[in-house]
Amino acid sequence: MDFLQTVVSHYNQWIAVFLMVSGLYIVVARGNMVKKLVGLNLFQTSVYLLYISPGKILGGTPPILAAEFAVYSNPLPHVLILTAIVVGVATLSLGLGLVVRINEAFGTIEEEELFARDPEA
Amino acid sequence: MRLDVILRVISKLLLPFMLVFALYVQFHGDYGPGGGFQAGVIVAAAVILYAIMFGLDAALEAVPVRVVEIMVPLGVLIYAGVGVASLLLGANFLDYDVLGHDHHHAQELGVMLVEIGVLVSVSGTMLAIFYAFAGRGR
Amino acid sequence: MILDNLPALQVVIPLVGATICALIDRRRVAWPIALAISLVGIVISVALLAQVLAGGPISYAMGGWAPPYGIEYRVDVVNAYILVLVSVIGAVIMPYAPRSVAAELAENKQAWFYTMYLLNLTGLLGMAITGDAFNAFVFLEISSLSSYVMIALGRDRRALLAAYQYLILGTIGATFYVIGVGLLYAMTGTLNFVDMAERIVDVESSRSVLAALAFLTVGISLKLALFPLHVWLPNAYAYAPSVATVFLASTATKVAVYLFLRFFFSIFGARFVYADLPLTEILLVLSVAAMFIASIIAIFQDDVKRMLAYSSVAQIGYMTLGIGIANLNGLTGTIVHLFNHAVTKGALFMAVGAVVMRVGRHDLEGLAGIGRRMPVTMAGFVIAGLSLIGVPGTVGFVSKWYLAAGAFESGAWLLSFLIMASSFLAVVYVGRVVEIAWFREPTQAVASVEEAPLSLIIPTWVLVAASVVFGLDAAFTAGVAERAAEALLAGIL
Numbered sequence: 001m002d003f004l005q006t007v008v009s010h011y012n013q014w015i016a017v018f019l020m021v022s023g024l025y026i027v028v029a030r031g032n033m034v035k036k037l038v039g040l041n042l043f044q045t046s047v048y049l050l051y052i053s054p055g056k057i058l059g060g061t062p063p064i065l066a067a068e069f070a071v072y073s074n075p076l077p078h079v080l081i082l083t084a085i086v087v088g089v090a091t092l093s094l095g096l097g098l099v100v101r102i103n104e105a106f107g108t109i110e111e112e113e114l115f116a117r118d119p120e121a
Numbered sequence: 122m123r124l125d126v127i128l129r130v131i132s133k134l135l136l137p138f139m140l141v142f143a144l145y146v147q148f149h150g151d152y153g154p155g156g157g158f159q160a161g162v163i164v165a166a167a168v169i170l171y172a173i174m175f176g177l178d179a180a181l182e183a184v185p186v187r188v189v190e191i192m193v194p195l196g197v198l199i200y201a202g203v204g205v206a207s208l209l210l211g212a213n214f215l216d217y218d219v220l221g222h223d224h225h226h227a228q229e230l231g232v233m234l235v236e237i238g239v240l241v242s243v244s245g246t247m248l249a250i251f252y253a254f255a256g257r258g259r
Numbered sequence: 260m261i262l263d264n265l266p267a268l269q270v271v272i273p274l275v276g277a278t279i280c281a282l283i284d285r286r287r288v289a290w291p292i293a294l295a296i297s298l299v300g301i302v303i304s305v306a307l308l309a310q311v312l313a314g315g316p317i318s319y320a321m322g323g324w325a326p327p328y329g330i331e332y333r334v335d336v337v338n339a340y341i342l343v344l345v346s347v348i349g350a351v352i353m354p355y356a357p358r359s360v361a362a363e364l365a366e367n368k369q370a371w372f373y374t375m376y377l378l379n380l381t382g383l384l385g386m387a388i389t390g391d392a393f394n395a396f397v398f399l400e401i402s403s404l405s406s407y408v409m410i411a412l413g414r415d416r417r418a419l420l421a422a423y424q425y426l427i428l429g430t431i432g433a434t435f436y437v438i439g440v441g442l443l444y445a446m447t448g449t450l451n452f453v454d455m456a457e458r459i460v461d462v463e464s465s466r467s468v469l470a471a472l473a474f475l476t477v478g479i480s481l482k483l484a485l486f487p488l489h490v491w492l493p494n495a496y497a498y499a500p501s502v503a504t505v506f507l508a509s510t511a512t513k514v515a516v517y518l519f520l521r522f523f524f525s526i527f528g529a530r531f532v533y534a535d536l537p538l539t540e541i542l543l544v545l546s547v548a549a550m551f552i553a554s555i556i557a558i559f560q561d562d563v564k565r566m567l568a569y570s571s572v573a574q575i576g577y578m579t580l581g582i583g584i585a586n587l588n589g590l591t592g593t594i595v596h597l598f599n600h601a602v603t604k605g606a607l608f609m610a611v612g613a614v615v616m617r618v619g620r621h622d623l624e625g626l627a628g629i630g631r632r633m634p635v636t637m638a639g640f641v642i643a644g645l646s647l648i649g650v651p652g653t654v655g656f657v658s659k660w661y662l663a664a665g666a667f668e669s670g671a672w673l674l675s676f677l678i679m680a681s682s683f684l685a686v687v688y689v690g691r692v693v694e695i696a697w698f699r700e701p702t703q704a705v706a707s708v709e710e711a712p713l714s715l716i717i718p719t720w721v722l723v724a725a726s727v728v729f730g731l732d733a734a735f736t737a738g739v740a741e742r743a744a745e746a747l748l749a750g751i752l
Contacts, residue, residue, distance in 0.1 A: 050438065080393050091400070091426065095427075098411055099423065102419045194282045197277075198279070201275045208268075213264065214267035214322065
């Protein structure tokens with residue numbers, strides 16, 4: 001029962017871990033380069049949840065000092081994750097850009113096909 | 122292309138409101154949720170909507186690639202420039218306090234300038250990404 | 260006033276330079292800007308090192324927000340040393356760059372190359388200087404993203420694949436790092452290194468901290484290409500433009516090693532990492548595996564750049580070996596090897612880059628007899644190769660000496676023996692290149708080749724000379740490294 005309670009009360013982290021692992025699985029298991037990037041992005045996104053969900057305190061207000069509030073949520077995770085999102089966007093677009101170039105240079109974005117055509121690559 | 126009159130008219134009507142809303146988000150960022158990043162994305166979305174409705178060439182005429190390529194580093198330069206300005210005024214890098222006559226005004230001015238830099242850079246980057254992919258293989 | 264702001268300027272100047280390069284977007288302007296900025300970088304980093312050696316750690320509050328609330332730039336002996344290393348290599352490459360870049364890159368891409376170079380410099384310097392765990396991630400990504408672009412600019416179409424592969428693995432590594440930092444932040448409520456080191460003592464028994472250490476170790480190991488997480492490295496180094504290869508090989512992995520040291524010794528603390536966890540064994544096994552397996556793979560490469568890249572993986576094994584040994588001599592060996600390997604490998608890749616510029620290929624066959632046509636360049640290659648092997652009188656010997664001494668002190672005499680034994684593998688692969696370059700008849704393609712221009716030879720020889728001078732008189736490099744190692748072992752930030 002205790003165990004079950006820990007599982008349920010940490011549901012946000014279970015979601016984050018599930019997304020993390022599925023993202024990583026897609027990166028490893030898929031040969032299609034665009035799908036790999038989708039998995040990579042899912043993996044990164046799960047980390048956003050990992051950061052943001054503990055930052056919110058139930059009943060907490062934005063951290064602006066006021067007489068009638070005593071409980072504040074932590075805004076710092078949001079700021080950090082905003083930065084991480086920007087990094088994620090940059091990585092994804094650079095990755096997709098590379099895939100477009102790879103498609104033009106090799107004529108395919110399937111890894112197996114690519115290595116079959118060009119064993120040296 | 123004949124049947125999308127409604128779409129075209131509506132999107133043309135929407136565009137100015139999108140841009141104004143972007144400015145609202147931009148300047149509201151000083152007091153509440155908002156800021157340069159969100160506003161930059163909205164500006165870019167407006168241009169991308171225009172490109173989808175009226176074709177890439179029309180969008181390229183309105184916002185040429187060269188402009189976008191200048192916007193990206195320019196935004197970073199504005200941001201770094203604010204930092205260097207506070208350095209030159211005798212404070213630490215990005216210490217806004219020296220930019221105005223008192224603490225609150227100076228902080229607001231500093232954040233606003235930096236956010237303008239962010240707006241320029243983010244909208245430029247988003248458009249650059251869109252142009253890079255949309256213009257490919259034509 | 261300027262002196263107080265050196266920590267910020269160290270990072271801001273290359274950043275501003277990168278934006279100006281991108282704004283102007285002209286090849287002729289971009290290079291002088293990059294050159295000037297890299298020279299200013301040396302001045303700043305040397306001034307910082309001098310300040311730190313004289314007066315102890317410098318703390319700089321970004322935006323005037325006092326640490327631990329604001330982002331703090333904190334310079335102590337360890338990272339001042341890394342800053343000097345990165346900016347010196349960055350500046351030595353710049354005179355070398357224009358001819359090599361002009362030969363390998365299309366004209367309209369050259370200004371972007373310098374932009375990316377400056378951004379990479381910003382990222383690496385920022386990673387080294389910052390005292391904030393999340394800020395380090397941002398700089399890590401700045402340097403990574405720009406290095407993906409630099410690699411993708413390579414002439415060979417396989418450069419694109421190498422960059423893609425590096426992007427996937429690099430992002431996984433960086434994300435692991437963020438997860439680790441996130442867990443630490445959740446447990447300690449701070450991102451500032453100093454603050455975190457103080458608070459972690461209270462929570463170190465929790466599983467989250469252990470998980471954080473695991474994520475950080477794996478994440479940073481991916482970035483520093485610890486065997487067997489090195490798969491991205493050989494292709495990336497082999498197909499990147501020569502200048503990018505020189506720069507990345509000499510600096511990128513070194514800064515990752517620094518981050519590793521910082522987390523292991525300054526934040527978690529040597530006692531936590533080594534006494535309570537089997538990390539020593541793991542690191543030693545992986546390091547020795549890197550030293551031998553990567554060296555053996557290097558022997559069988561047909562491409563000089565790939566061979567040197569695998570040799571880098573082996574050399575990274577020496578660095579992590581010192582971290583695993585974790586006594587004063589071992590750690591000094593690691594830190595001094597950061598510099599020594601940067602100088603040596605930089606010289607080797609520069610020599611290869613000069614050959615690539617003249618011959619247009621970097622497979623071993625294409626190098627047959629090149630020593631007779633480009634004697635000055637290849638003589639540099641041979642001397643730097645001797646340093647890679649660890650011949651006495653070169654810097655390679657100095658680092659191996661410290662590592663072997665450290666291993667011996669810790670009672671692991673077998674390790675000392677393995678360090679010597681792995682050097683013989685380096686003899687084989689360096690010897691292979693020497694044999695082909697000097698003792699074969701020049702092929703027709705090589706016969707018409709001229710010696711490399713002076714702008715390539717001089718920077719190469721500067722690094723070659725450094726690898727001999729600091730090998731003969733290691734008082735300065737090893738002295739600073741020893742002070743850094745002392746600070747790390749004492750857990751002082």
